[in-house]
């Protein structure tokens with residue numbers, strides 16, 4: 001089995017995690033101090049948000065130099081030592097690679113906008129007018145009104161799928177493609193175990209299309225995979241393509257594009273199922289998901305550093321999700337919800353655990369988002385998605401133990417409200433309390449890793465059950481695992497499929513369970529059947 005199939009990924013934003021040099025911003029030195037924690041939690045692979053030099057107008061997804069480290073986070077040497085320390089603990093590390101665009105502060109773009117015949121003009125996508133590619137949607141709907149921005153100096157428009165400060169690279173230019181492959185090799189040679197490849201559907205533009213998922217884009221991704229497979233066997237490429245299942249599948253290619261892709265459509269449906277106390281949305285989307293190549297894996301998640309995207313749901317379901325989970329317009333952003341997991345679950349530990357249980361037992365490699373393991377809150381007063389990127393809450397001490405600086409120097413205020421504030425919600429307190437969310441998540445992680453059937457098993461639904469029961473088998477030749485979830489706020493009795501004896505995987509010493517089980521409100525059970 002591939003290492004990633006049974007791995008637990010953990011996404012973290014360096015700036016938010018731990019401040020090692022006391023300037024109020026997290027950094028590599030801070031992260032190194034927290035590696036023991038990540039190892040204790042059971043993390044196998046850290047995914048780092050972009051750490052490259054950047055004006056941080058999109059938190060580093062606007063790269064100004066591909067070959068360095070943002071000085072706020074440390075130096076190349078810091079990076080190297082951190083990678084070594086991670087490997088020494090038996091963990092791995094992947095990083096974001098932003099392939100679609102650069103910052104407008106990147107020397108290529110500074111040069112490109114100098115004149116129409118500058119050496120790097122053709123690294124970007126220019127047009128004398130803004131008429132082309134009208135069918136391409138605008139992604140940052142709340143900020144941008146067009147995918148074209150006018151450049152006064154040269155009197156032409158440049159193409160950008162995200163902020164106007166993030167001009168899209170021109171993948172029709174072979175120099176751009178070659179440069180990107182060189183960048184990837186530079187970081188792999190520095191010790192990375194792979195990449196989360198950002199915003200991949202948008203690499204090429206073609207008139208008369210929506211400029212997403214084009215065959216040319218897949219062509220480049222196959223080239224990327226080939227370089228990685230040939231030179232760095234065992235590395236993983238994880239694709240970020242926010243698409244419907246039928247458009248996602250081609251990103252695995254014939255086991256020759258991404259090793260892993262995020263399953264975006266299943267994520268909001270986990271929330272929908274819970275809100276409606278009805279499993280059907282989750283069952284439907286997984287039934288519509290075609291099989292993937294033998295070495296491929298889905299990456300699944302509950303939350304990440306962006307808004308909880310509602311792009312891959314119907315208009316009706318989006319309205320439902322907004323009304324249910326984001327009644328205050330401040331909680332909405334673009335086509336999504338800018339809140340964290342715990343507040344979405346009204347801080348009800350039963351529901352937070354239930355969501356994790358679905359994440360850990362349904363097909364896919366779980367990707368956790370820093371802070372969700374302790375139930376951190378959010379701050380909708382902060383701009384854009386910053387409210388879900390606040391400092392990690394380590395202790396009840398000053399600055400949540402994140403930094404020793406004066407609070408006014410922090411890159412963002414720590415969450416400090418009576419429910420989610422750091423005095424209550426922090427790692428230290430939860431490590432000390434045996435029934436805390438942190439301990440439960442840790443237990444689920446270690447149990448999941450002891451059950452390879454959860455990485456490889458086929459999914460079979462138990463469908464003769466009331467709608468609030470999300471119950472399924474995972475099966476391999478000779479083994480059967482049964483996951484039971486109660487999506488409702490009332491307990492119910494369940495008759496287990498006959499012909500087996502069942503062992504509770506969280507409590508294998510307990511007496512085997514026979515045929516009836518009572519699932520409490522929002523309860524879940526993980527059973528091996530024999």
Ligand code: BGC
Nearest residue numbers: 058061098162198199240306
């Ligand atoms: C990342 C975002 C980022 C965007 C542009 C994404 O999909 O997840 O955080 O703003 O790409 O790079």
